[in-house]
Amino acid sequence: MANIKYYSGKKIPLEMHKVRIVQKLRLLPIEERLDAITKAGNNTFLLNNRDVFLDMLTDSGVNAMSDQQEAAMMIADDSYAGSETFVRFESKLKEIFGMDYVLPFHQGRACENILSQVFVGEGQIVPMNYHFTTTKAHININGGRVEEIIIDAGLEVTSNHSFKGNMDPEKLKKIVHEHGREKIAFVRMEAGTNLVGGQPFSMQNLRDIRQVCDAHQLILVMDASLLSDNLHFIKTKEEACQHLSIREITRQMADLCDIIYFSARKLGCARGGGMCIRTPELYGTMKELIPLYEGFLTYGGMSVREIEAITVGLEETMDEDIIDQGPQFIEYMVNELDKRGIPVVTPPGGLGCHIDAKCFVDHIPQTEYPAGALASALYLISGIRGMERGTISEQREEDGTEVLANMELLRLALPRRVFTMSQIEYAIDRLSWLYEHRKLVRGLVFTEEPQILRFFFGKLRPVSDWQQKLCQQFKKDFGDSL
Numbered sequence: 001m002a003n004i005k006y007y008s009g010k011k012i013p014l015e016m017h018k019v020r021i022v023q024k025l026r027l028l029p030i031e032e033r034l035d036a037i038t039k040a041g042n043n044t045f046l047l048n049n050r051d052v053f054l055d056m057l058t059d060s061g062v063n064a065m066s067d068q069q070e071a072a073m074m075i076a077d078d079s080y081a082g083s084e085t086f087v088r089f090e091s092k093l094k095e096i097f098g099m100d101y102v103l104p105f106h107q108g109r110a111c112e113n114i115l116s117q118v119f120v121g122e123g124q125i126v127p128m129n130y131h132f133t134t135t136k137a138h139i140n141i142n143g144g145r146v147e148e149i150i151i152d153a154g155l156e157v158t159s160n161h162s163f164k165g166n167m168d169p170e171k172l173k174k175i176v177h178e179h180g181r182e183k184i185a186f187v188r189m190e191a192g193t194n195l196v197g198g199q200p201f202s203m204q205n206l207r208d209i210r211q212v213c214d215a216h217q218l219i220l221v222m223d224a225s226l227l228s229d230n231l232h233f234i235k236t237k238e239e240a241c242q243h244l245s246i247r248e249i250t251r252q253m254a255d256l257c258d259i260i261y262f263s264a265r266k267l268g269c270a271r272g273g274g275m276c277i278r279t280p281e282l283y284g285t286m287k288e289l290i291p292l293y294e295g296f297l298t299y300g301g302m303s304v305r306e307i308e309a310i311t312v313g314l315e316e317t318m319d320e321d322i323i324d325q326g327p328q329f330i331e332y333m334v335n336e337l338d339k340r341g342i343p344v345v346t347p348p349g350g351l352g353c354h355i356d357a358k359c360f361v362d363h364i365p366q367t368e369y370p371a372g373a374l375a376s377a378l379y380l381i382s383g384i385r386g387m388e389r390g391t392i393s394e395q396r397e398e399d400g401t402e403v404l405a406n407m408e409l410l411r412l413a414l415p416r417r418v419f420t421m422s423q424i425e426y427a428i429d430r431l432s433w434l435y436e437h438r439k440l441v442r443g444l445v446f447t448e449e450p451q452i453l454r455f456f457f458g459k460l461r462p463v464s465d466w467q468q469k470l471c472q473q474f475k476k477d478f479g480d481s482l
């Protein structure tokens with residue numbers, strides 16, 4: 001964001017945009033919130049948005065669009081084949097990432113589906129800085145497995161490391177040495193590493209990983225869904241890149257990769273997905289699968305109106321004023337919570353503010369899902385919908401053993417340009433109250449547990465009547481306030 005100092009010396013992020021379309025919100029009384037979260041099986045995915053006050057579930061498909069994006073939607077060309085809209089999308093991607101081949105997908109996980117079908121064979125390994133839920137599921141379905149080789153600091157909840165999303169090149173060399181290069185389907189670097197708190201990797205790290213890939217002829221794939229946040233951090237924290245424009249940083253990153261795919265529900269602030277590919281060999285087999293799973297090559301399952309909006313959104317991602325807003329609001333929220341002693345992932349990353357549930361409710365065992373319980377409790381006392389990113393988001397072993405997550409996080413996503421500073425202050429206030437009364441919060445147990453991606457549809461119940469007790473305390477402290 002532009003460098004604007006306050007006379008008071010306060011550090012408050014200042015938006016370089018104004019709001020021109022608004023959506024009315026409702027904040028239900030706490031009794032109705034208890035009813036809603038109970039019906040939702042204590043799973044925030046199952047709440048109806050009409051019962052939610054601040055929707056911090058995700059930044060996916062819910063970022064505010066610009067007037068330019070809305071305007072572009074009006075000129076969409078909806079011809080099935082050879083659409084002008086696709087030509088604009090393709091040329092914008094080629095211009096930004098400098099790769100010759102572009103494929104359209106209906107969203108990010110659709111890229112992962114085809115990537116895994118084509119490149120992952122039975123028993124193969126995909127080393128990555130860290131997994132994302134859908135990525136891992138697609139690799140596993142195709143008989144492969146994920147090896148997470150993030151640097152050690154990446155799994156420390158609090159740290160001063162600026163690039164906790166870095167991959168450890170030594171760990172990558174070790175995997176190649178132990179298993180041989182034939183066993184490795186591809187290497188995946190996730191920008192703005194989602195599940196460890198939206199943490200970036202550095203340009204230098206990407207360069208180091210490229211070197212290892214070159215030495216062993218490995219394909220390097222970047223998941224660029226959270227690239228905009230990662231670009232902000234490289235620009236503001238990596239000294240060697242500070243003289244570069246966002247466009248130059250983007251190109252330098254792309255030049256180190258063979259394939260880049262993204263969810264345009266995040267990158268480009270609309271709804272869709274895409275993939276850029278360097279060589280005709282890599283492009284060939286994937287291209288054939290697009291009409292089978294997505295749609296014709298010039299729309300790939302997306303609405304042409306959305307494709308127009310993504311094209312403009314990608315160009316807007318090259319504007320520092322636009323990409324800085326998210327990380328700066330997150331930094332404000334994280335720092336304010338940290339000042340109050342509330343355990344948060346540090347340094348502040350992209351995507352959202354991540355509360356360390358293992359520490360916040362350290363009396364709840366991991367087998368009773370501390371992050372899930374905290375998500376339920378926060379909705380109950382504030383109407384804020386966050387997302388569990390802990391053990392519930394993992395999948396049991398085949399023999400039924402729980403896989404305990406490395407981190408138990410409650411993610412409070414800040415969709416880009418959506419919330420105002422007073423709404424952030426409200427979230428900080430309610431989290432502070434909940435922290436005071438954290439001992440009232442207890443665990444959850446599954447009542448319905450799907451086998452795949454259980455966090456989406458699973459239902460849970462509280463282990464005791466702790467939610468009623470939390471409601472009573474709320475009424476005592478807040479009286480008739482919503």
Ligand code: F0G
Nearest residue numbers: 058060107108109132194223225263265
């Ligand atoms: N990769 C990353 C890093 C993501 O964060 C996501 C989605 C995907 C791939 C899949 O993309 O949703 O378009 O199919 N993340 C969302 C989230 C769901 O809430 O964090 P998609």
